[in-house]
Amino acid sequence: MTWTDFFPELKRLPEPSLSIVERAGRVVSLPAGAIVFGPGQPPQNYLLLIKGTVRVHQLSEAGREIVLYRVAAGESCAMTTACLIGDEVYQAEGVAETPIEAVVLPRAAFDEAISKSAEFRRFVFAALSSRMTNLFKLIEEVAFSRIDIRLAQRLLDLAGDNDRVAMTHQQLASELGTAREVISRQLTEFQRRGWVATARGELTIVDAAALRQLINAR
Amino acid sequence: MTWTDFFPELKRLPEPSLSIVERAGRVVSLPAGAIVFGPGQPPQNYLLLIKGTVRVHQLSEAGREIVLYRVAAGESCAMTTACLIGDEVYQAEGVAETPIEAVVLPRAAFDEAISKSAEFRRFVFAALSSRMTNLFKLIEEVAFSRIDIRLAQRLLDLAGDNDRVAMTHQQLASELGTAREVISRQLTEFQRRGWVATARGELTIVDAAALRQLINAR
DNA sequence: AGCTGACCGTGACATGATCACAGACGCGGC
DNA sequence: GCCGCGTCTGTGATCATGTCACGGTCAGCT
Numbered sequence A, B: 001m002t003w004t005d006f007f008p009e010l011k012r013l014p015e016p017s018l019s020i021v022e023r024a025g026r027v028v029s030l031p032a033g034a035i036v037f038g039p040g041q042p043p044q045n046y047l048l049l050i051k052g053t054v055r056v057h058q059l060s061e062a063g064r065e066i067v068l069y070r071v072a073a074g075e076s077c078a079m080t081t082a083c084l085i086g087d088e089v090y091q092a093e094g095v096a097e098t099p100i101e102a103v104v105l106p107r108a109a110f111d112e113a114i115s116k117s118a119e120f121r122r123f124v125f126a127a128l129s130s131r132m133t134n135l136f137k138l139i140e141e142v143a144f145s146r147i148d149i150r151l152a153q154r155l156l157d158l159a160g161d162n163d164r165v166a167m168t169h170q171q172l173a174s175e176l177g178t179a180r181e182v183i184s185r186q187l188t189e190f191q192r193r194g195w196v197a198t199a200r201g202e203l204t205i206v207d208a209a210a211l212r213q214l215i216n217a218r
Numbered sequence C: 001a002g003c004t005g006a007c008c009g010t011g012a013c014a015t016g017a018t019c020a021c022a023g024a025c026g027c028g029g030c
Numbered sequence D: 001g002c003c004g005c006g007t008c009t010g011t012g013a014t015c016a017t018g019t020c021a022c023g024g025t026c027a028g029c030t
Helices: A017-024 A080-086 A106-117 A118-144 A147-158 A168-174 A180-191 A208-217 B016-023 B079-085 B107-116 B119-142 B149-157 B170-176 B180-192 B208-217
Strands: A025-029 A035-037 A044-049 A054-059 A065-071 A093-096 A100-106 A196-199 A202-205 B026-030 B035-037 B047-049 B056-058 B063-069 B093-096 B100-106 B196-199 B204-206
Touching: A017 A100, A017 A118, A017 A147, A017 B016, A035 A168, A044 A080, A044 A106, A054 B119, A065 A118, A065 B119, A080 A118, A100 A106, A100 A118, A100 B093, A106 A118, A106 B119, A118 B056, A118 B063, A118 B079, A118 B107, A118 B180, A147 A168, A147 A180, A147 A202, A147 A208, A168 A180, A180 A196, A180 B149, B016 B100, B016 B107, B047 B079, B063 B079, B063 B119, B063 B170, B079 B119, B100 B107, B107 B119, B149 B170, B149 B180, B149 B204, B170 B180, B180 B196
Parallel strands: none
Antiparallel strands: A025 A100, A035 A093, A044 A100, A054 A065, A054 A093, A196 A202, B026 B100, B035 B093, B047 B100, B056 B063, B056 B093, B196 B204
16 A cells, blocks of 8 residues: 555556655655744655644744644645745744644656646645635734634634634634734633633533534624 | 747747747737736736736725735736646736736637647746645735735835835735734834825835845844 | 814723733653 | 642733714815
8 A cells, every 4th residue: 555545646646656655755754743844844745644633823923823724734824835836934833732643745746747747737726726715814804803703713623523622712812813812811711601612721612502602694 | 020039948949839829819908907817717818028027916795905926027827827737716806007008919829839749838837837826925915924024025026226205104005915004103103213104195205225134134 | 154074083991902020830851 | 627829710900993973084086
């Protein structure tokens, strides 16, 4: 079994493209918390995530941060792709949120596959454009959405089936690019209304319907 | 003379790619104020601007807007490219700020040129990735920058050699995704400090150095 | 001159960010 | 258990920004 088993679109690549990427790509593992890439670095490899998730966030000078997007298993990293193509350095940081396994495909092989395979191009650029779409949405949210609505949305996104979010207020603030105090106050209010239950470093969604209603109210 | 004269990178395309795009691309003109594309529309053509500028901005439900980027002569439109590749509809609006001339290249010819020419690909995707880089910067600014600094930056950007910006406060507010009143107050303050002179529908930068210093102060 | 619509100024208030600080909790060491 | 320490959370004060309401001013038109 080879790593392309994790990427159906790539598995269907015609030869010789399939062989190129299969042979050039190496699988690496990183522990949770590892910094996958950081601002100022030039990308050397195309990245494909097999297992785990990577959080990509931007850091401000003042020490605040905002999550730009997450890379899930089976996806590629948009910022890496953009920087590779445009020959630029990373502007954001990528952090392994869980232990991860990823394929690193060296630039040369990436370029070769791009030029030789229409299917590979489609895979790469469809992912890129879909992420771009997300970024436009993010800009709209940051510029125009109220913080309580953004928090409610994010809590629903982050909660698993057990409606639990194991994050500190500071981490939630970093998700949305705001300050911890703002999150604390909003959560206090959510709790007062019986929508969530909070505990140190974690929180439980009690009334998901109410949160959804808040989101749709405007 | 053909329209590719306006795009040095394309002019250097090897045959047959050059002929493909030259023959498939039609030059169109639009008056200032024309809506080039709008939210919900599917893109049918790749766009290359020959003359004038197009402003691409996102509209919020509440009627506020923010300028995502401008397409200058000699450039392509990133949102169009992304939507074409990813087969999605536009999420933002493109407006001709001046009378414009543009090349529209139908999807089929675009796809063909992409698959046949490495140079064309480089042209298209380098533009896309560079715009993506801009978007990350925009997110950082919206999320973390003070409005006075963002306004100062934008004024310097918008001012021509004569240090004049012919826009209303409302238009400036739309540039930055904020409200008119906020701009009015900031400009009043800038004027009080002797940095700008304001008039109805226009403004003159008096002390560009002071504005630059404000920007660099933090 | 008088009308009209766009443009601008401003006060009052709501929301969000920043600063300062204190209390609560969890965990390791004893 | 208990202590000590670092992290996490709560809260008031204040500032920055956004929203609402309204009135005044200006340019262009008849």
